[in-house]
Amino acid sequence: MELSLKKLSQGHLKPNNVTFQYGTAGFRMKASLLDYVVFTTGILAALRSKYLQGKTIGIMITASHNPPEDNGVKLVDPMGEMLAQTWEAHATTLANTSSIEALIDEIIKIVDLFEIDLKTQSSVFIARDSRESGPALLKSTIDGLNVFDSAIRDFGLLTTPQLHYLVRAGNSNGSFGHPSSEGYYAKLSIAFKQIYKINGLNNKISIIVDAANGIGAPKVQELIHDNILEYFDHFLVVNNNIENPRLLNYNCGADFVKTNQKLPENIPNPEPFNLYCSFDGDADRIVFYYITEEKHFQLLDGDKISTLLASYFIKLIKLTGLDLSVGVVQTAYANGASTKYLSEVLKVPVECTPTGVKHLHHVAQNFDIGIYFEANGHGTVLFSDNLLNKVSPTSSNLSIKTLYYLTELINQTVGDAISDCLTILLILKLLDNGPNEWNSNYQDLPNKLLKVIVNDRNLFKTTNAERTLVQPKGLQMKIDEKVNQYPNGRSFVRASGTEDAVRVYAEAATKDDSIALADQVAELVKEFS
Ligand code: G16
Missing domain, CATH: 3.40.120 (Alpha-D-Glucose-1,6-Bisphosphate; Chain A, domain 3)
Incomplete structure (x- = not known):
């Protein structure tokens, strides 16, 4: 390992004065800073696969919604889920090593900690989005993978959810689908x-x-x-x-x-x-x-999508005659009116988690039909094994058959714009609804989302699923004072995990109030930073 690492690491140097952090959706920043990070992430992917007895791990090179000059990398676990959170710290540690010797030390620590058999061949699927920096970062990632004996399949340009699907399909002996774009x-x-x-x-x-x-x-x-x-x-x-x-x-x-x-x-x-x-x-x-x-x-938005899905699945379940639980998972960004509609009108349990699909996904697994959506449109529906055992394409009950095919149409590995799009289009047809009927379920409280650039976003620490700031000290109290001045006011502040900024969300009874509240809270953020 040491020999190949020394050879393959040539040209991959950690830039000075940068600290990397595996965040909301992996590493994400200016592409020009990422070369060393993708190299070490390649190494970690190989180790993770070896640790999991050679199961396929995914690497996606993308910065999703970020501007073109950014890029990023994240790992996908064998079931198509985000990397287990316990391994995120190891990704961060490897990316922050500032010499080959330090990198070797950290790799040895991981190998010892997890008793990884380095002779196990690792298997990794890799893909990237359409960014200009993608090909060079791909090459460096592959250098990292080649430090160990890895079987690598480069799928070229894919959507992120396609890669999640492929990883799960690749680990499921055909039962989830063929591991190819086709x-x-x-x-x-x-x-x-x-x-x-x-x-x-x-x-x-x-x-x-x-x-x-x-x-x-x-x-x-x-x-x-x-x-x-x-x-x-x-x-x-x-x-x-x-x-x-x-x-x-x-x-x-x-x-x-x-x-x-x-x-x-x-x-x-x-x-x-x-x-x-x-x-x-x-x-x-x-x-x-x-x-x-x-x-x-x-x-x-994502709230309207999850409420449409919840109301449709409640109706469908009644028709199936099956005893199945439905729950919805949201984040602090969910519009207050959507949460109220879900719990008071649809009467479904609603859970709130911190931002990041990885958090929502795990909570959604507690229901037979776990619907999770962030307001920004990131989400999907998870179906329990209990449910999957009860549905079949050959059932004589049309609703059970429909439910079966929905479990196939919906990408259960991660939020997927294409799969979500087809699902919503069909559900609107099944309910004979147009966009206006869909929108009339409840009315959003006016809201405003702002991005505030500060010197150090890491100063902003939260608790209570990101709804309460614990640091900087005293800021939450000031925010509460502002919020209390507005009917139906609500506001929170959190550091972004994908951009170098602090996000401010505010909602209130009127548009003007939501804007005024967001502006005032943004001013407080600047004062305290
Ligand atoms: C990523 C995450 C989402 C998150 C979004 C914004 O989305 O996957 O869960 O909502 O970043 O996160 P933050 O507010 O921490 O910057 P995407 O679509 O960019 O991958």
Whole structure:
């Protein structure tokens, strides 16, 4: 190991004066700083696979919603889930070693701690999004993987959820699907067609997808054009230019639409009540929206998605006659009106976790149907083994059959914009709802999300699922004083795990109040930083 490490590490040096942290979704920062991080992450992926008796681990090189000059890397565990949190610290430690000797020491510590048999061959699937920095970072990651004996499959350009699917499929001997892009398209499109057909749907579907000029553009086109185009009377992908990496997430995409609460660029002649959706740069998030007759923009974000899913699944379960639990998991960003609607109208249990799919995912596993969505559009539905044992494509009960195919259509490994998009489009047809009916379930409290740039975001520490600041001391009290001045006011502050910024969220009874509260809390953040 030492010899190959010394040889392969040439050219991969830790930059001075930077501390790396495996954050909300892996490492993420300016791409120019990441070379050493991807090299050490490659090493850790190989070790993790060896530790898990050669099971396949995934490496995704992406910075998702971040600007084009950023990049990042994250690891995917064998079931397609995010890296086990206990290993995040090891990823951080390896990335912060500042000499080859220190790196060797840390590797030996990990090998000893987990009693890893280095003779076990590791298996790693790797993919990247469309960023310009991707190919060079891929090469450095592979150098890291080659420090040990690793079987590497490079899948080239993929959406993040495709890689999560592939990793799980690769570890499941075919029971989850074929480990290829074709296998992914086949699984989703077969389920989509079956739900459409067995339920006797005949109205075709219309959707315009804003793909954030990211990798979701060619992938959703491939899936729909090659497999299910006959079910659409209008399907168009805009912001589909992945040839020019500068355009990624620029004035378009799920993060832009959610944050600015307006249409992205390049929607041709927006028509009232037409349904639109936006993916982010690696297609693991989706938000929907439409405009009214008066041309008012209406956002159908992650909260609206999870409430639609919850109300649909409650109805479906009744029809199946099965005894199954449904629960929803949200974060502090969930609009207060959505939480109220879920618990008081739909009467489903609602849990709140810190930001990050890894947190929501685990809590959602406590239900037979665990729906988790962050307000920003990142989420999916998990189905328990108990449920999977009760549903079948050959059941004589249409609802049980439909439920079975939904478990196939929904990507249970992670939030997946393409899979979520197809699911929501079908559910709207099954409920015979348009965007306006969907939106009328409850009315969002006006809200505002701001980003504040501070010298050191690590000064901001939270508790209570990120709803209360414990540091800097005294700031939470000041925030509470402001919040109390506004009817239905709520606000919280947390450090972003993917951007060098502190996020401020505020909601209140009126738009003006939510903006004023967010601005005042942002001022407090600046004062205390
Ligand atoms: C990532 C995470 C999400 C999180 C988002 C923003 O999304 O996967 O769970 O909500 O970052 O996180 P933060 O507020 O900590 O910056 P994505 O779509 O960028 O991978």
